[in-house]
Amino acid sequence: MFSEQYQGKKILVTGHTGFKGSWLTAWLLKLGAKVCGISDQIPTTPSMFEELGLDQKIEHHFCDIRNFEGVSTILKKFEPDYVFHLAAQPIVSVSYTDPLDTISTNVMGTAVLLEALKQWNQKCNVVVITSDKCYENVEWVWGYKETDHLGGKDIYSGSKGAAEVIIHAYYHSFFTSNKNNIKLATGRAGNVIGGGDWAKDRIVVDCIKNWADEKSVDIRSPKATRPWQHVLEPLSGYLTLGSQLDKNTKLLGESFNFGPKAEQSRTVLELLTDLSNQWDFLSAEDAYRVTDNIPFHEAGLLKLNCDKALFYLNWEANLSYKECVEMVGDWYYSFYKTEKNMYEMTLDQISKYEKLAMERGLVWSQK
Template sequence: MVSKVVFGNVYSNKKVLVTGDTGFKGSWLCTWLISLGAEVYGISKDIPTNPSMFVELGLAEKMKHFFADVRDLEAIRKLINEIEPDFLFHLAAQPIVSLSYRDPIDTISSNVMGTANVLEVLRSYTKPCTAIIITSDKCYDNVEWIYGYKETDALGGKDIYSGSKGAAELIFKSYYHSFFKKEKGLVQIASARAGNVIGGGDWALDRIIPDCMRSWSEGKVVEIRSPKATRPWQHVLEPLSGYLQLGERLYKDHNLNGDSFNFGPKPEYNHTVQEILEDMSVRWHFKNSKEAFEVTGNIKFYEAGLLKLNCDKALFHFQWKATLDYQTLIEYTSDWYYEFYKNKGDMFEFTKSQIEGYENLAETKNISWII
């Protein structure tokens, strides 16, 4: 049997550095990179949640992790130069909208200066490196229209978190045109934007899926504030496949240097909060939704409404598209938490099995990053 080739095998036996490796997306990315045969390194200032996917998967024993804050320029410079990564994925950030209201300076310094510091180190890096700078779909100036935002649309936002992500993208653009565009060869950079990501292992504050799973694991009814709010939900593996494919293509095609790409689900994946919770509650064996959640209408802070991405650019340049259908998204997310809370399983092996299942589905659908 011929083994499948994933992302052109470019990550096999390569040094890959992930900033923000202890976070939700970072932990999934590190697990996938380990399964791809990469030599994985991580930098993060702390373990951001308890429980923590990074801890539950035992990732500290499966990769090389360092505690450092991306706002500390010299610490980051020292680590990057010592590690000498072939690839770098910058995810380290303050990711919670509600926290940006409580401590705006921390959010701005983490998301803007943290990004600037990584780019500043890469500016003087003397070895070949492919770097993907990850921001968010909230980098766009959300004017509440029904159309998907393109990479050329205006950046910014009405809240601090959105503003910090828009600013990070502007810093990326200015560093590219000031430095990386002029350098022919060594360091290639691109930015990636995605949002409304769900999946097992997320325990972040003020996010609807983690709130539900915490409550349901304790047999409690969860309170929801905006049942009719619509989001283009996607499983965490969807944007990660985009980041990894972008890294592969940038590594091979330097014409993509300085570009930005959106990664989002298909339009038909838009569902209300109430719909997705009803579907997930079935996987947790609730007899009816009243046992699972109740509507409070207590909105604690401003958060933008519908925001979806136009992903035609990624489709055009490297045929990227989402793999999972809505029902599989529900199953993957619900089943991960059920395995953790109810079955007490080996979560590293379970996570790897979901990644393998995702790869197999991508192969059957002839998705471009796997052959």
């Protein structure tokens, strides 16, 4: 799976020290790729990047994504075959306390990478990752399509919508006939959960941290419904998209949604109940308690229509809701309650994901 496309190839991952960036880096290493990472810091403590020892396995750079000279220098020295751009300010609550940093990181950081690519003269496939929050959420019950209106009621959503507008403008201004060595597309996903996430103000993270200390957790929106997906689902989509950019010109400059199966949608309360079952609580009341403290606007429902990814990429989600929850719970339980090597644990979960996709005959997994 993917080894033909990525084995021995040079892959630049921005935001490689983050949650999704660490999982993507581990998967690329498993595929035999040579990985270079750009990130401004280790974003959390604990850190999946540190726990997996990834700094010893890749070419690792601390560099602010808004630093044009730094990004450009790394790009030209490493000469990647592929770029996956994940560097961002990813936390909605932080966008309220520091809106300017959120906007400059998510919008100008993306523009800096695109400008560095524009001034580079090598062939490269580029997947820029934004978010499902780039859509203006009117809380309808059907999934958002790639052609729906961009924007949002909060700074984070606005920054992701703005990033998509900048990507679209850069593609049509510089990466079509005048710069066709750069093959560019964007990926959108959200409600991503998985082992190794310790970012602030995320419900699964808050629960795991409290449960590890044998404490209950406050939940503020128990009825909020989300289409939860394991981190490997969108990553498989990004890898599929990157691998096909050379082969299909219809993908160039396009955006693609990557989301879970329709049956994945569950309330926060349902998710936490299922996760808590893996932590030996005597009752759900010992695991969490409901509060009404909602400090900022939260959307009630936002899900994606992934028909475009199925039609053009033959991509579809792999895991059931039960499998997703089990993988999340198993990773964290192993981290907090066992002496397992977490790099090996992570590779084992990737192998399990790959095996399930191939056994189920998912087209993207056969290539």
